[in-house]
Amino acid sequence: MARRERVVRxxxxxxxxxxxxxxRVGTMVYAVLVFVFGRERYERPWIAVAFLAALGVWTLVTLPKVANAAxxxxxxLVADLAVALTGILLTPLADLDARSTDHPTLPTIWTAGTALAWALRGGWRWAGFASSLVAVANIIxxxxxxxxxxxxxxxxxxxxIAIGYVVEVARASERTLARALEIEAATRERERLARDIHDSVLQVLAMVQRRGTALGGEAAELGRMAGEQEVALRTLVAGGLTRTSHVSEDESEGAVVRIVEVPDAEETEGAELDLRTLLAPRAxxxxxxxxxxxxxxxxxxxxRELAAAVGAALDNVRAHAGDGAxxxxxxEDWGDEVIVTVRDDGPGIPDGRLAQAEGEGRMGVALSIRGRLRDxxxxxxxxxxPGQGTEVELKVPRAPRERGKAGAK
Structure with a gap:
């Protein structure tokens, strides 16, 4: 029975x-108690009562709003900040001696909860904005x-600001951890599938190849096809890089053909791709x-251009090295550049053949390979x-270089 890996975020x-x-609840209660025990100093206590009543209702009603980021x-946040700033600016109207005696503001330390909510929601930049407005209101x-x-x-x-920065770091770490757990779960599942396939399908294909070759005739052709499918299946299981959309049967060849989804150019414009996902279907x-x-x-x-150049090199192998090549x-990934080498065991290219082909107007190597890399x-x-095959080495820098610099080298 197949198991399903579960990634817990x-x-x-x-x-x-x-x-x-x-x-927020605790500081709201604290603000009410500060007023109750110091109500004799308020010249207009009705202003304080009205604001604290509104503050209590606002705090309790908006508790679901501060339960999570969603x-x-x-x-x-804008409305919450407006409540805090209003309470600060109303303080001199309720307590005429607030400026000269450093009495606490009406919301007291409740305003810090507003700044913290901004920090948790938007990070340190949002926190700096909210706390700066609170600072200006306090000075006024x-x-x-x-x-x-x-x-x-x-x-x-x-x-x-410190809490906002910590939250940003925590979110980045959480995303990294979640991605690592997903990769780990996918790797374990792929290894499990590889073991199951190795113990069943691959062994059967290998047996069909051996028995078909031994029997000869039509059975030999069947064995050859089984060998090809064994290699293709081993590549797929070992890499696990490509997304298979469906499998169909080629009537002309009698073989199972793997149809692979390749990322669309419009979907990946401006993004980055794993080169292996583009090269894996060519194995x-x-x-x-x-x-x-x-x-x-x-x-x-x-x-995409590098993968196309590799495809052009493989086309040359099929066209000029023979069916059995x-x-x-x-x-190879060297950090500052990526090198892809395509080598074959064909008869090789005679001296001067490439120059002759370009003179005859056949520009396969010049345009399909060198032209793509030059761009x-x-x-x-x-x-x-001659007699020892052909090797094509393709080098692409990590950072695009200007054509003038590339041409000077």
């Missing part, structure tokens, strides 16, 4: 949202920036692909010894 910021929720919308409320006011403002500003019974085992990431246009594709700022080197 962990939210490192959810406990912070719960902490902000508790903080509920904490931009519109809510005091009339002049006293030492205590600056101290409180700086504390809120630094704390909210088969007579073409062996060797790659680093890790993603070889290139800009999408460069990856084998080819090998070697992918990418890379190079294509062809080495062929």
């Amino acid at each position: 962990m939210s490192v910021e959810q406990p912070l949202w719960r902490a902000v929720t508790a903080y 509920g904490c919308t931009k519109r809510f 409320e005091r009339g002049s920036p006293s030492r205590d006011t600056l101290h409180n403002v700086l504390l809120v500003w630094v704390a909210s 088969g019974a007579r073409v062996t692909l060797a790659d680093p085992g890790a993603p070889v990431v290139l800009p999408a246009p460069a990856a 084998r080819a090998w594709i070697l992918v 990418l700022g890379g190079t294509a080197e062809l080495i062929s010894i």
